[in-house]
Amino acid sequence: MAHYRLHCVGASGNSYKVALYLNCAGLDWEPVGVDFAGGETRTADWRAGTNAMGELPVLEVTGKRMSQSGAILLWLAETTGKFAPAEDQRFEALRWLLFDNHRFTNNYAMHRVQNCFTPQAADPAVLAFLRARVESTFAIADKHLTDHPFVLGERPTIVDFSLAGYVYYPTAETGFDIAAEYPGIDAWRRRVAALPGWKPPYEMMPVGASLPPRAF
Incomplete structure (x- = not known):
């Protein structure tokens, strides 16, 4: 099991923020798919066990689960020193x-x-x-x-x-x-x-079930 586990889906740009950071920082991580399209984040069990706010992404590390991409990025920069502001x-x-x-x-x-x-x-x-x-x-x-x-x-x-x-x-x-x-x-x-480790969102997070795009 990877050190960092990111609960996410490919269509979530907020998840992509953290996934892209983890990959470009060269950290040991893996995506964990969520059935967003099926309403998994709205269930009482998911909110009780993963994120009471009912949102993605959720970063799981050493038994701790964190949400809100901006707060996660700040925590990662402070704990790893990678891509941290001066x-x-x-x-x-x-x-x-x-x-x-x-x-x-x-x-x-x-x-x-x-x-x-x-x-x-x-x-x-x-x-x-x-x-x-x-x-x-x-x-x-x-x-x-x-x-x-x-x-x-x-x-x-x-x-x-x-x-x-x-x-x-x-x-x-x-x-x-x-x-x-x-x-x-x-x-x-x-x-x-151009940063080492960059990949587009759906390739970076080929997991879970995103909302299907509407046919035009």
């Missing part, structure tokens, strides 16, 4: 992690779900509202990443893994062509993809 970058790291969880990942993930994973097509007004939120947030990140190789500067940190959660899923799912619309983000995600 001491004088701690405030900036927290600022960007919160920005990611509250806006960058949150808006993009919600748009992706409404774009292709709901049983019925989303109300166009809802999709337009979510798209506008993504565009606003992505414009901020795109401008920053045009002048910075990685989010905090010259080297990758946990902040990059956090923001990378959803940017490698196909355009058909997300509804955004990052390469065409956001050159700063695209150049940054290519730099992240």
Whole structure:
């Protein structure tokens, strides 16, 4: 059994943040599939034994189970030293992690779900509202990443893994062509993809049961 066990599914970008970190950090880990599509995370047994919040990912290590990708990444950086922000970058790291969880990942993930994973097509007004939120947030990140190789500067940190959660899923799912619309983000995600250990989400986590995409 691997030292780190990540409860996840391939379609979970929040799970991918942690999986990508573990792989690029060269840590001993394995994915543990969850039947998300079948409602496993909503069952009382799963919530009692794995995560009371009912969310993925969950990192299992030495009998301890941890949730929330941002908190997990901080814990991993502090306990392994890999991809940790410098001491004088701690405030900036927290600022960007919160920005990611509250806006960058949150808006993009919600748009992706409404774009292709709901049983019925989303109300166009809802999709337009979510798209506008993504565009606003992505414009901020795109401008920053045009002048910075990685989010905090010259080297990758946990902040990059956090923001990378959803940017490698196909355009058909997300509804955004990052390469065409956001050159700063695209150049940054290519730099992240050049790190040893990088793999795309579905290849990194070929486990569990994700929600099936809606037929267009």
